[in-house]
Amino acid sequence: MSCAKPDAAQDQLVQTIARFLAEKGVKTECPFCGHPTWSLLDKPDFRTALLSNAARSYGLYTLTCNNCGFVRSHLAHTIETYVATVKETNLRSDITGR
Ligand SMILES: [Zn+2]
Secondary structure, X not given: OOOOOHHHHHHXXXXXXXXXXXXXXXXXXXXXXXXXXXXXXXXXXXXXXXXXXXXEEEEEEEEEEXXXXXXXXXXHHHHHHHHHXXXXXXXXXXXXXX
């Protein structure tokens, strides 16, 4: 269990999402105003949800444009799969030295 403060955890998550978006070639400028900076919507676990019906929902990380308030969401599963893959790759390189 992490003992990091919420602010540190959020900073880490924002950095992880920014790295994910950069590696995937996602544009960081707001599509409406062109502003380059975003904030993570800070629900308690930093996740929001997309409801497809009453019985099913999908975890999202939701970013808001710091200039115009435009809202964008990325599927949490996609980002978390990326994070797990990166950690596994780093762990493998730590073990093999490559
Ligand atoms: Zn904007």
